[in-house]
Amino acid sequence: MRHHWLLLGACGWVLLILMFVTKYINFRAMDERVVSHNWTEFGTRTTRVQRPEKSSYRPAVQPSSAPTGPLQQWQSVIDQRNRLLTSVCQDPVLRNLTHNPVSKFVLDRIFVSDAHKLLFCQTPKVGNTQWKKVFIVLNGAFPSVEEIPENIVHNHEKNGLPRLSSYSPPEITHRLGSYFKFLIVRDPFERLISAFKDKFVLNPRFEPWYKLDIAPAIIRKYRRFHRDPNPQAEAPAEERSAGLKFDDFVRYLGDAEGRHRLDRQFGAHIIHWLSYVELCAPCEIKYDVIGHHETLEQDAPHILRAAGIDGLVTYPHIPPGITKYNRTKVQSYFSGIGKRDARKLYSRYQGDFKLFGYQRPDFILD
Numbered sequence: 001m002r003h004h005w006l007l008l009g010a011c012g013w014v015l016l017i018l019m020f021v022t023k024y025i026n027f028r029a030m031d032e033r034v035v036s037h038n039w040t041e042f043g044t045r046t047t048r049v050q051r052p053e054k055s056s057y058r059p060a061v062q063p064s065s066a067p068t069g070p071l072q073q074w075q076s077v078i079d080q081r082n083r084l085l086t087s088v089c090q091d092p093v094l095r096n097l098t099h100n101p102v103s104k105f106v107l108d109r110i111f112v113s114d115a116h117k118l119l120f121c122q123t124p125k126v127g128n129t130q131w132k133k134v135f136i137v138l139n140g141a142f143p144s145v146e147e148i149p150e151n152i153v154h155n156h157e158k159n160g161l162p163r164l165s166s167y168s169p170p171e172i173t174h175r176l177g178s179y180f181k182f183l184i185v186r187d188p189f190e191r192l193i194s195a196f197k198d199k200f201v202l203n204p205r206f207e208p209w210y211k212l213d214i215a216p217a218i219i220r221k222y223r224r225f226h227r228d229p230n231p232q233a234e235a236p237a238e239e240r241s242a243g244l245k246f247d248d249f250v251r252y253l254g255d256a257e258g259r260h261r262l263d264r265q266f267g268a269h270i271i272h273w274l275s276y277v278e279l280c281a282p283c284e285i286k287y288d289v290i291g292h293h294e295t296l297e298q299d300a301p302h303i304l305r306a307a308g309i310d311g312l313v314t315y316p317h318i319p320p321g322i323t324k325y326n327r328t329k330v331q332s333y334f335s336g337i338g339k340r341d342a343r344k345l346y347s348r349y350q351g352d353f354k355l356f357g358y359q360r361p362d363f364i365l366d
Contacts, residue, residue, distance in 0.1 A: 074298055074302045077295075077298075078289050078302070081292075084355070084356075085282060085355050088355045089283035089355070094354060097354070098277055098351045099281075100281045100284065102281050106279070106280065106285075108163050108164075108165045109122050109123075109163075109280060110122075110165075110280075111132070112167075112179075115139065116138055116307065116308070117180060118179060118182075119175060119182075120181075120182060121182075121279065122183075123185060123186075125186070125272060126185060126186040126191060126293050127293060129154070130145070130315060130316045132153050133145040133316060134313050136152070136161060137312075137313045138309060138312065144314075145314065145315075176285060180288050181285065182287055182289040182291060183276070183282070183287055185276055185292055185293065185352070186292070187293075188275070188276075188352040189330055189334075189345075189361055189364070190330055193246075195272040195273045196246055196249050196273075196333075198272070199269075200215055209269065210269070213266075215244035217262055219243065219248055246336070247336055247337050247338075247341065250337050250341050250342070250345050253345055253348060254345040254348055255344070256347075277351045282355060289302070289303050290356065291303060292356070294323055294324065294325050297318055330364070334361075334364045339365065339366075346360070
């Protein structure tokens with residue numbers, strides 16, 4: 001009888017030990033599955049950052065994992081702009097107007113901040129000066145944008161801003177594939193008006209070659225055989241005393257065949273009225289953010305936050321109303337322009353209008 005109870009006790013201990021071992025094995029298996037799953041997810045995220053399908057940029061905090069904040073709110077606008085650009089880039093009908101090789105000329109337009117892994121493609125007459133100041137501060141030349149002398153900003157020998165063209169091909173490829181990239185655009189026709197005023201009428205930085213060399217060359221070619229289509233139209237007051245008139249400028253820009261010889265003669269000065277496609281190749285380079293001059297009050301702080309530099313530098317003060325689209329000004333400048341010349345001009349910049357969502361200016365063209 002005693003042996004019987006000892007046998008039953010031994011069997012009970014064996015059952016308890018088996019139950020404990022089984023639970024331990026199941027627990028370890030579950031733990032290993034969890035660890036393996038987490039490692040796979042982390043590896044996938046790392047892979048996306050290193051080999052992005054479209055862009056190396058991702059919002060600092062995903063909307064699904066945190067309350068919606070300023071970065072996420074404006075990111076939806078940025079995403080919409082990027083989707084539009086991708087769609088237009090894929091339109092075969094517009095290909096000749098939207099695609100441009102990433103040449104040395106384009107790489108010359110792109111400023112680099114290696115310390116913060118940033119690339120900025122400059123687009124003249126779209127607040128380009130202010131972004132140069134931001135990069136000068138980021139590169140350590142000055143402590144704040146307010147302390148940078150104006151004569152330093154555009155002096156490329158003194159401002160310390162490296163251009164992407166100064167790197168080797170492998171270094172260029174690496175930066176284009178992994179750095180945060182952005183550019184700023186503006187209504188194409190309003191930008192042309194700004195370029196005309198700045199270079200041929202006001203010329204605040206005293207660049208005499210625009211009035212003494214470029215303006216006479218355009219006048220000789222495009223005023224000789226043309227008459228004012230609307231002699232009663234009154235030009236803007238600031239233009240009346242200028243040697244080059246806006247209609248001369250429009251004819252020059254809209255001449256698809258004849259302006260190339262002049263452009264070669266003018267050299268790099270033409271960057272102030274080249275299209276965004278020619279300057280920055282937006283269908284070939286996947287920019288993370290496309291800012292608009294008209295919404296710069298929202299775009300500038302968004303870019304600083306998205307690039308992770310908002311704690312290091314501030315964008316210069318934006319005077320109230322300066323970024324607003326001025327339809328009255330555009331109508332005034334185009335009031336003396338013939339419809340045929342205006343349509344030719346639109347044909348040249350149609351890619352910019354389409355890529356960046358600017359409406360066709362029917363009030364000028366029709």
